[in-house]
Amino acid sequence: MKRNLLAVSFLMVLAVVLTACEGVSPMNEQPDVLLKEDPSYASDVQPIFDKYCLSCHGPVRAMRGLRLDGYEYVIAGSRMGAVVIPYSSTASLLAAGLEAGAMPPKGEKPSANRVKNIFHWIEQGAYDN
Numbered sequence: 001m002k003r004n005l006l007a008v009s010f011l012m013v014l015a016v017v018l019t020a021c022e023g024v025s026p027m028n029e030q031p032d033v034l035l036k037e038d039p040s041y042a043s044d045v046q047p048i049f050d051k052y053c054l055s056c057h058g059p060v061r062a063m064r065g066l067r068l069d070g071y072e073y074v075i076a077g078s079r080m081g082a083v084v085i086p087y088s089s090t091a092s093l094l095a096a097g098l099e100a101g102a103m104p105p106k107g108e109k110p111s112a113n114r115v116k117n118i119f120h121w122i123e124q125g126a127y128d129n
């Protein structure tokens with residue numbers, strides 16, 4: 001009986017410790033964002049560009065002439081032309097690059113939900129919302 005009690009209290013302590021550990025993700029691993037039905041440029045798209053793209057597509061360095069540090073630049077596109085075609089993620093070079101995992105070419109890639117939110121934003125018209 002005493003042993004059982006000991007075993008039970010051990011399990012309870014274990015449960016508490018495990019619960020406390022839950023939600024602590026390894027360093028460098030970003031918790032995934034939620035999938036949005038109705039993503040907005042300001043809260044769901046620009047933050048992804050800020051984190052994953054600006055080192056090469058910002059004011060300092062703009063590969064292919066493409067800047068992603070503001071809505072007007074994103075819509076203006078690269079030296080080759082538009083990279084976002086409103087309402088069509090399949091026609092948008094930016095979406096193709098994300099889907100293929102080609103962008104960013106090195107380092108941490110945006111999570112699946114982040115990429116999907118960009119796709120939804122394009123498919124809903126790529127508004128400055």
Ligand code: HEC
Pocket residue numbers: 048049052053054055056057063064066078079080081083093094095097098103104105106110
């Ligand atoms: C480490 C640097 C680097 C990062 C970070 C980066 N890119 Fe690029 N990107 C490039 C280079 C270099 C090119 C041109 C060569 C190529 O197409 O592979 C390019 C090309 C592109 C193009 C095609 C432009 C054109 O007209 O050919 C798009 C669209 C693009 N990047 C989007 C993104 C997005 C979106 C992100 C962030 C998720 C991103 N890139 C992050 C280096 C980068």
